[in-house]
Amino acid sequence: MVEFLSEARVWQLHRYSFDRCFGELDGPLSGFGPDLASRGGALGVRDGQRFLLDPSGRPDLRVNACLASAKWRNLGERSQRDYTYSIGVWLNFLVALGINWWDAVEEDAEEFLFWRVTDPANDERVQTNSFSRDLAALNKFYRWMNRRYGIVNPFEEFRAPRAAKREDVKWLDPGGFRRWLDLGIRGLDLSGRPDRWWRGRNEQRDAAFCDGLYGNGLRVSEWASVVLPELPPYDRRRGSYTCQLADACAKGGYGHPYWTPRSAMKALLSYGEGARAAAVRRAQTASRYERVKGLRLVLATHGTHAVTLKGVRGGTERKAWNDIGPRTRLRLFRRTPQGLEPVALWLNEDGLPRDGRGWEHTFDAANERIAGLGLESFSCTAHMLRHSFALKWYAIGKLVHAARMGHLTAAEQQDFREQFGDTWHLVQTMLGHRSVETTKEVYLEPFRAMDVEVLLAHAEGFPIAAFMADVFTGHPRVRTDPMAVAR
Numbered sequence: 001m002v003e004f005l006s007e008a009r010v011w012q013l014h015r016y017s018f019d020r021c022f023g024e025l026d027g028p029l030s031g032f033g034p035d036l037a038s039r040g041g042a043l044g045v046r047d048g049q050r051f052l053l054d055p056s057g058r059p060d061l062r063v064n065a066c067l068a069s070a071k072w073r074n075l076g077e078r079s080q081r082d083y084t085y086s087i088g089v090w091l092n093f094l095v096a097l098g099i100n101w102w103d104a105v106e107e108d109a110e111e112f113l114f115w116r117v118t119d120p121a122n123d124e125r126v127q128t129n130s131f132s133r134d135l136a137a138l139n140k141f142y143r144w145m146n147r148r149y150g151i152v153n154p155f156e157e158f159r160a161p162r163a164a165k166r167e168d169v170k171w172l173d174p175g176g177f178r179r180w181l182d183l184g185i186r187g188l189d190l191s192g193r194p195d196r197w198w199r200g201r202n203e204q205r206d207a208a209f210c211d212g213l214y215g216n217g218l219r220v221s222e223w224a225s226v227v228l229p230e231l232p233p234y235d236r237r238r239g240s241y242t243c244q245l246a247d248a249c250a251k252g253g254y255g256h257p258y259w260t261p262r263s264a265m266k267a268l269l270s271y272g273e274g275a276r277a278a279a280v281r282r283a284q285t286a287s288r289y290e291r292v293k294g295l296r297l298v299l300a301t302h303g304t305h306a307v308t309l310k311g312v313r314g315g316t317e318r319k320a321w322n323d324i325g326p327r328t329r330l331r332l333f334r335r336t337p338q339g340l341e342p343v344a345l346w347l348n349e350d351g352l353p354r355d356g357r358g359w360e361h362t363f364d365a366a367n368e369r370i371a372g373l374g375l376e377s378f379s380c381t382a383h384m385l386r387h388s389f390a391l392k393w394y395a396i397g398k399l400v401h402a403a404r405m406g407h408l409t410a411a412e413q414q415d416f417r418e419q420f421g422d423t424w425h426l427v428q429t430m431l432g433h434r435s436v437e438t439t440k441e442v443y444l445e446p447f448r449a450m451d452v453e454v455l456l457a458h459a460e461g462f463p464i465a466a467f468m469a470d471v472f473t474g475h476p477r478v479r480t481d482p483m484a485v486a487r
Helices: 023-032 036-043 061-067 077-097 106-118 128-149 174-185 203-216 220-224 262-273 275-285 356-372 382-405 410-420 423-431 436-443 452-459 464-472 482-486
Strands: 012-015 050-053 240-244 257-261 296-302 306-310 316-320 332-336 339-342
Touching: 012 077, 050 061, 050 077, 061 077, 061 128, 077 106, 077 128, 106 128, 174 203, 174 356, 174 382, 174 482, 203 220, 203 257, 203 262, 203 275, 203 356, 203 382, 220 356, 240 262, 257 262, 262 275, 275 339, 356 382, 382 423
Parallel strands: 296 332
Antiparallel strands: 012 050, 240 257, 296 306, 306 316, 332 339
16 A cells, blocks of 8 residues: 655656746846746756656656657647656655665556556546556656666556546537536526526636537647637638647647537637627736736737747747647737737636636536536536537438438448448548547447437437437436436
């Protein structure tokens, strides 16, 4: 059993922030450079870079050399964060055992698996899919250490148990999503009327964000990174809008097209002209934007593809949006007749750009409110909306397929699939998956055991929302509107 460690005896994770002021220490440090950015540059570190301090409060040069390496920098922002956290957990596990990280062996790795996933004494156990992320991080860490310092990788032959990811997947059908949105985000009561006890302040923003997730199927970090210049112009004649997710903001660096329906785009524009504009005006009145550290000024935008920025050391630079990551986007501002304004789409109530991690609180608060209304088993996460998006479009794809191909023979249908792909490939494209097998195995399990002919018989003559509610009522992992079920 691993006992809990006091804060003074653990490895601690920190980040470099070149905007920080060190007060009395600024004088002694000035000999290393005119500012923290220059001093950091001289040491080969970058703004936002993570580093670890050992239990004595000192940096381990080998550990932090790995975190500063090109191998680590090439990870996406979210992977850098998660992998560094996994390494910190492993290092603190070894501290509790009294083992140096460079002396760890495969038996220690086995003990780590038991403690992390199974040990009843560990109140913070994780699922096997989360441990798979730990394993990926630690293999990357030790392989780098082995090449640089000859340190043996205790995870070299280690195999984690197969993660049953699909068991964690939940879905909402269209009626369930609307009910969750009304109760948790918009503040309605169980009868569908405004709740007089509701004290929400950001429902227009939060509803637009959730509508977008359910409509376009992006991951929460991806949707949170979108900036205003990337949005296509509104055209009320269009049913959906084709957008492009930047490589620098996508999981695994795999940017791809995505499609936002007109209803979600209208909610987005209403937020931009309503609550967002009000937040910007408040921030401008308070001169809040002038105090933003590390602000980058946008001089011009070139369609939805590129932007010209004021250079850090003067001059200008033109960059593709595809190459600008989430952290930089939070610091981009443009000048308007009213003053500075963020180009980030999603803002906090104070008008400052909203960090993508803040959306976790939005979903937690909505679920707590719904539980307080007596619907304790009716909850939603941001990733559930991505799952639900996939389920909805699979159903639509099957219906369209039946309408367009029902008259073809089996051989003709097979030929069509070979040329253009089937419904699985449609949803793979819309989710931005590299492999159709991910789509099949993880997202759409409810359809896998269902005979297509039965599905089509259920669907005939019904609109899609009613169809899905009918088909999936009673499925253990598809959540429909609980009030409709009650009626």
